[in-house]
Amino acid sequence: MAATLGPGATRRLLKRLRDTMAAGGTAQQRLDKIVKIIAGELIAEVCSVYITRAGQVLELFATEGLKPEAVHKTRLRVGEGIVGEIAENARPLALADAQSHPNFAFRPETGEEIFHSMLGVPILRSGRAIGVVAIQNRTFREYADEEVEALQTVAMVLAELVASGELVSPDEMLRTEDAGLVASERIEGQKLNEGIAIGIVVLHQPRVSVRQMVADDPAAEKKRLREAAAGMRTDIDRIFADAGLEEGDERWEILETYRMFAEDRGWFSRIADAIDTGLTAEAAVQRVQEDNRARLAMVSDPYIRERITDFDDLANRLVRHLTGDRTAAADTDLPDDIVLVARNLGPAELLEYDRRKLKGVALEEGSSTSHVAIIAHALDLPMVGHAAGLLSRAEPGDPVVVDAMGGQIILRPREDVRDTYAAALRARQERRAGYAALKDLPAVTRDGTPISLNMNAGLVLDLEHLAESGADGIGLYRTEIPFMIRSTMPDVVEQTDLYRRILDRAENRPVVFRTLDIGGDKVLPYLDANPQENPAMGVRAIRLTLDRPAILREQVRGLLRAAGGRRLDIMFPMVAEIAEFDAAKELLEIEVTRESKRGRALPDPIRIGVMLEVPSLYWQLPQLLKRVDFISVGSNDLMQFFYASDRGNPDMADRYDPLSPGMLSFLRAIARDCEATHTQLTLCGDMASRPLEAMALLGIGYRRLSMPFPAIGPVKAMVRALDLPPLAKYLDEICRLADHSVRKKLGDFARDHNIPV
Ligand code: PEP
Ligand code: MG
Secondary structure, three states, X not given: OHHHHOHHHHHHHHHHHHHHHHOOOOHHHHHHHHXXXXXHHOOOOEEEEEEEEOOOEEEEEEEEOOOHHHOXXXXXXXXXXXXXXXXXXXXXXXXXXXXXXXXXXOOHHHOHHHOOEEEEEEEEEXXXXXXXXXXXXXXXXXXXXXXHHHHHHHHHHXXXXXXXXXXXXHHHHHOOOOHHHOOOEEEEXXXXXXXXXXXXXXXXXXXXXXXXXXXXXXXXXXXXXXXXXXXXXXXXXXXXXXXXXXXOOHHHHHHHHHHHHHOOHHHHXXXXXXXXXXXXXXXXXXXXXHHHHHHHHOOOOHHHHHHHHHHHXXXXXXXXXXXXXXXXXXXXXXXXXXXXXXXXXXXXXXHOOOOXXXXXXXXXXXXXXXXXXXXXXXXXXXXXXXXXXXXXXXXXXXXXXXXXXXXXXXXXXXXXXXXXXXXXXXXXHHHHHHHHHHOOOXXXXXXXXXXXXEEEEOOOHHHHHXXXXXXXXXXXXXXXXXXXXXXXXXOHHHHHHHHHHHHHHOOOOOEEEEXXXXXXXXXXXXXXXXXXXXXXXXXXXXXXXXHOHXXXXXXXXXXXXXXXXXXEEEEEXXXXXXXXXXXXXXXXXXXXXXXXXXXXXXXXXXXXXXXXXXXXXXXXHHHHHHHOOEEEEOHHHHHHHHOOOOOOOHHHOOOOOOOOHHHHHHHHHHHHHHHHOOOEEEEOOHHHHOHHHHHHHHHOOOOEEEEOHHHHHHHHHHHHHOOHHHHHXXXXXXXXXXXXXXXXXXXXXXXXXXXXX
16 A cells, blocks of 8 residues: 555645645635545545644544534544544554544544544644644554655645635634633643743744645756755854854854754755655655654654754754745744743754843753753753643743743743742842852851862853852863764864863863763763663763773873863762772873873873762772772762662652761761861762752761852852851761651751751
8 A cells, every 4th residue: 555655646646735725716615625635545535634723622624534514513622532632742643443542532423433544644833733634444554654654745735724714714723722811821841941931932933834835846846955955054154153153162062063964965865855756845844854753753862852853943944945934933023031932942043042032941842961951051041841732832922931940831820820930030030149249258157167169060151150150160070961962972182172171261270070971871872882771870981981991091181181281180980899990090091101102291280089979989988098089979879879769760859868867877978088088078969059958968077069050159158157066966966867858857957047048
């Protein structure tokens, strides 16, 4: 059956659809003809078109094969039945046995009980389903990929007919829900970057209108494609120029990766193939993009999945060049308080918006490792992702709250809810202003103990916050982050340049470079690694770089060169035994000798440290302390391995408390051993960023902490209000308890002693 659907068949189908569209008659009459043609060409007994109406309802608008009296009668809510599910997820569904699908909703008036198989695809407009087209067969038919693709192409033609406003008025198309326009809706999501934003929904790229779907002259279409691609590349160059980006800035790196996609030959040749089926260049771009999305969505590797967004962004750009419709949302008149709403965003797209107007971002998809999340973090822009159903519920102009603290989006908030958030936002801004005022004051406790507060970083961009945060230095520079945003492994020259830039921007503040913590879930697209069942405990970090010493040696070489003539602090992650440290140090020494033989200036001093994040290392601490210049406790991993509790599993997030007698006693033992040997000790995991946890850490002997920059102010405020001796005494007492957690006790202590936590 699939054999009947070569490019020739799709082309014939498209041509017939075009002739029908061009013929006279009402839109309903054309639609009635179209379903007949589709059923005939795709050898289906049924073809039905459902269109989304106000109230989030899908109405049967035309059918070939179901009972005609069901037309305009059969209605399904979005999410209800298979058709509703297709609309809700905006994804095709091919079922050989539709009736056994858990979401099957039987509608007796349609007479569909005799049809077993079903293939439905969404009719999409700006990523939202404005309808569904479905075919059905009596047999238990397995629909081939080519058939799914053909129906998707058809759905694009139908999208034009629906969007023309002849079937459902444009007014109604805009309102997905009559009552919903006033009703508030809360959509749960995931915090991708913290903060609160209040603003007005701006749908990213509301509409790229492809009117011409079918073309007779493939050669002419390919020429248009080439010209548009050239125009698009010029556009991207302009974004580089306008953003004032220079090489070495990772926004530049991210865009560079993105620019590489714009040159992707595979992509262009697939578009050319789609043109050969009879599509116009713009329709072909959209066709291939739907394909891309479907293919990449099935890949489990998050890095690769994220590239869907880059391609979406490029495809939209290319279509705009082809259609001459150059108004991206970023160019149009926008409100002063934009909350950008999109299925997903590419990094370049986000950078095109005016940062002063942009208050927050809400995404239906997105992930914390996406490029756009990295950029949002550096821009300090609140962002919530994974908000299922967001696009079908948010309307342009809707008031909205992005609550990235609580991981939720509130559409059309009630006035009292909005006021509460406005108050929270004001309080947050006031607190921030208050912390900013602390910037130049020392982090010293009331009893006179100096505390060193440092910042965690991973991007050059993060260093913009170093001076303003008042941090003493960079306590943890995660070198894997710049590796993750690239499409190829940076060589020694590039790494040297990057590390030098970091040291330069840090001025004379110390920077602790952690060598690559990759492997497991932090996959580099250019480094083939075997999939691992338990990535956090697999071949990652120092294990991986000891297995592939060239990677570590090149990185160390880059670091030595970048820091030539100045201080270098370097540490190894996930060390589980002394032997690993010794092996890593040996590689470092080989590089030091090599550099010095070549007459290169070496860093001075070179300080070598270890992350303590695997509990086993504690049992070799006496030997380790003789070998290292400093220790840094990675409490995120230490906690996960101490309690055997996955740090990435939301169900485990609150199961064990770092403020427990067990964990605190363990951390205290580490601090005591370091103090006895005068070894510098830092804690650089998330614990350090929460004032109450940070207070407990000071109470058990920690004097250096490293945290994300927004946490420095609140932690400093806590430090300056703290009298250490009574806290240390209290912690000794509570560490002896058998409690699950001492969080409440520490909270009470803070309150009783007027310590802001
Ligand atoms: C940690 O494990 O606490 C740490 C700081 O390292 P990462 O979060 O990068 O694993
Ligand atoms: Mg770690």
